[in-house]
Every structure is written in structure tokens, then in C-alpha cells.
Amino acid sequence: xxxxxxxxxxxxxxxxxxxxxxxxxxxxxxxxxxxxxxxxxxxxxxxxxxxxxxxxxxxxxxxxxxxxxxxxxxxxxxxxxxxxxxxxxxxxxxxxxxxxxxxxxxxxxxxxxxxxxxxxxxxxxxxxxxxxxxxxxxxxxxxxxxxxxxxxxxxxxxxxxxxxxxxxxxxxxxxxxxxxxxxxxxxxxxxxxxxxxxxxxxxxxxxxxxxxxxxxxxxxxxxxxxxxxxxxxxxxxxxxxxxxxxxxxxxxxxxxxxxxxxxxxxxxxxxxxxxxxxxxxxxxxxxxxxxxxxxxxxxxxxxxxxxxxxxxxxxxxx
Numbered sequence: 001x002x003x004x005x006x007x008x009x010x011x012x013x014x015x016x017x018x019x020x021x022x023x024x025x026x027x028x029x030x031x032x033x034x035x036x037x038x039x040x041x042x043x044x045x046x047x048x049x050x051x052x053x054x055x056x057x058x059x060x061x062x063x064x065x066x067x068x069x070x071x072x073x074x075x076x077x078x079x080x081x082x083x084x085x086x087x088x089x090x091x092x093x094x095x096x097x098x099x100x101x102x103x104x105x106x107x108x109x110x111x112x113x114x115x116x117x118x119x120x121x122x123x124x125x126x127x128x129x130x131x132x133x134x135x136x137x138x139x140x141x142x143x144x145x146x147x148x149x150x151x152x153x154x155x156x157x158x159x160x161x162x163x164x165x166x167x168x169x170x171x172x173x174x175x176x177x178x179x180x181x182x183x184x185x186x187x188x189x190x191x192x193x194x195x196x197x198x199x200x201x202x203x204x205x206x207x208x209x210x211x212x213x214x215x216x217x218x219x220x221x222x223x224x225x226x227x228x229x230x231x232x233x234x235x236x237x238x239x240x241x242x243x244x245x246x247x248x249x250x251x252x253x254x255x256x257x258x259x260x261x262x263x264x265x266x267x268x269x270x271x272x273x274x275x276x277x278x279x280x281x282x283x284x285x286x287x288x289x290x291x292x293x294x295x296x297x298x299x300x301x302x303x304x305x306x307x308x309x310x311x312x313x314x315x316x317x318x
Contacts (some may be wrong), residue, residue, distance in 0.1 A: 008112035008313065012180065015158075016265035072137060079134075145165075180308070255294075
């Protein structure tokens with residue numbers, strides 16, 4: 001093959017009560033990365049594999065074109081070094097995800113890039129290798145290596161990250177009919193800034209409630225108990241500290257609940273908000289209610305997505 005294009009989807013991380021450990025994939029939107037070999041190979045004495053960013057579309061010229069400073073470039077360079085591959089790689093990136101949106105944009109680019117290069121090399125690498133290398137790109141983009149976006153971007157579905165290094169990722173069942181609504185308001189929040197608001201200490205009562213919610217949510221997914229899922233979608237740790245970043249957050253969540261959502265919270269560090277719903281028709285009503293509430297509370301132009309939890313993650317598309 002002379003070139004390979006891979007797609008990786010948007011992801012919702014944290015999922016209210018699962019800070020840094022829960023995430024799920026959407027069907028759309030997502031990022032695409034095309035990889036091809038460079039015209040020349042790297043000498044055996046080179047310190048690191050060379051990755052060149054040839055072009056980026058959809059970022060308004062804001063993302064670094066230097067492969068050593070770009071999320072996808074760092075992920076691919078780590079992957080090439082892990083394989084002992086000395087050929088240079090050229091990447092073209094199409095951003096389908098808005099920047100600093102809380103939808104796992106850096107994870108999507110990193111995941112699509114390593115899947116594209118793996119296919120280009122015919123390496124058929126294990127998931128743990130792809131995940132470990134993509135995480136290095138996420139470390140650059142998000143300021144730390146947490147896998148709650150990378151794992152669903154690569155694996156699809158609903159995942160729990162028990163451990164990042166070495167990766168230990170569990171696929172959780174998705175009850176039939178579980179549908180996500182995501183609204184991206186006309187705001188940007190850098191992940192590093194949002195993480196800085198977390199501090200280093202959590203009151204014991206908040207931690208205990210979060211553990212209870214997380215356990216109950218996982219159990220609810222396993223037995224398809226939508227009422228239990230609804231009761232569990234409550235974040236006592238991250239969202240209270242980040243709420244000031246999203247004007248009208250309480251009112252938007254109330255609008256989602258009044259329209260029938262099981263629960264609503266920030267997607268990752270925000271500003272996007274997600275809601276989980278029982279069935280597509282309920283999700284459409286929730287999407288309308290959230291979109292109206294976001295326009296009222298925040299203003300500007302927002303993007304709204306309605307999607308089942310995607311069963312496929314990053315994959316070759318061309």
C-alpha cells in the first residue's frame with residue numbers, strides 16, 4: 001500500500017461518575033489521518049523516527065505542523081520506535097472534531113494515526129501497543145496520559161480503564177437503546193486548564209459517593225437497569241469544580257432531565273455536555289431541549305449530535 005487513511009471517533013470521557021476511568025465512543029464526528037512513507041529512509045544512527053505533518057485541515061491553522069509537537073506525530077513516532085521501524089512517515093490530518101471541545105480531539109487524532117500507520121506497515125500490532133503509543137500523543141495534547149478518551153477511540157463501545165500502565169481496559173456492555181446526546185457550545189476549554197481546577201484533595205464523603213455511583217453505573221450497564229443508570233450519573237468530584245467554566249450548566253442539565261434524559265454532565269473537561277437517554281426518540285427530544293438551553297444560557301452557534309454508543313472504534317477507511 002502507498003497510503004492508508006484511518007478514522008477515529010469522538011468520545012465522551014468521565015461519564016459523570018467515572019473521572020479518568022470511564023469513556024464511550026460516538027459514531028460521529030471524528031478525525032481522519034492519512035499515512036504514507038516518506039521518500040527517504042532514516043539512517044541507522046538516528047535518535048528517533050521522523051514523522052512529518054504534511055497538512056492539517058479543519059483546525060484553522062492552530063495545530064502544530066511539527067511532528068514532534070503534534071499529537072498524532074508524537075503517537076506515531078512512539079509507535080515506530082516501539083516497532084524498531086526506521087522509515088519516515090508523512091501524515092495528513094483532517095480534523096472533524098472541534099478543538100478544545102471535550103470530545104477527545106487529541107485522542108481521536110492519535111488513535112487514527114497509529115491505526116493508519118499500523119496498517120501501512122502491515123504490523124497487526126496488539127491493542128496494548130496501539131494504546132500505549134497513542135497515549136503518548138494524548139499526554140502531549142491533554143497534559144497527562146489518561147486513557148478514558150484513547151481507549152474508547154481505539155476500541156469503540158463503553159470502556160472502563162482499570163489501569164493505564166500497562167493498559168488494562170475493560171469493555172462494558174451497552175444496554176439496547178442506550179443513546180447519547182452531545183451538545184458542543186460555542187466555547188473552548190483547554191484540558192490542562194480544567195484539570196488544574198481539580199486540585200489534589202477530595203473530601204472523603206465525596207469520594208465515597210463517587211465510588212458508589214461508579215459501581216452502580218457499571219452494574220446498571222451489565223443488567224440493563226436504566227433507572228439505576230439514571231441514579232448513578234452524578235459527579236461529586238470533577239463537575240462541581242469545573243462548573244464555573246460552562247455558564248448555565250445547572251439550567252442546561254435541568255432542561256435535559258425535564259426532556260427525559262437519564263442523566264447529563266460535562267463531556268470530559270467540557271465545554272461539551274452529554275446526556276444518556278433510553279431510546280432514539282427520547283434522545284431527539286433531549287437534543288432539542290439542550291440545544292435551546294445552550295443557546296439561551298451561552299449563546300453563539302452550537303453543534304448537536306445524537307448517536308448510539310458506537311461499537312467500533314478507530315479503523316481503516318481507505
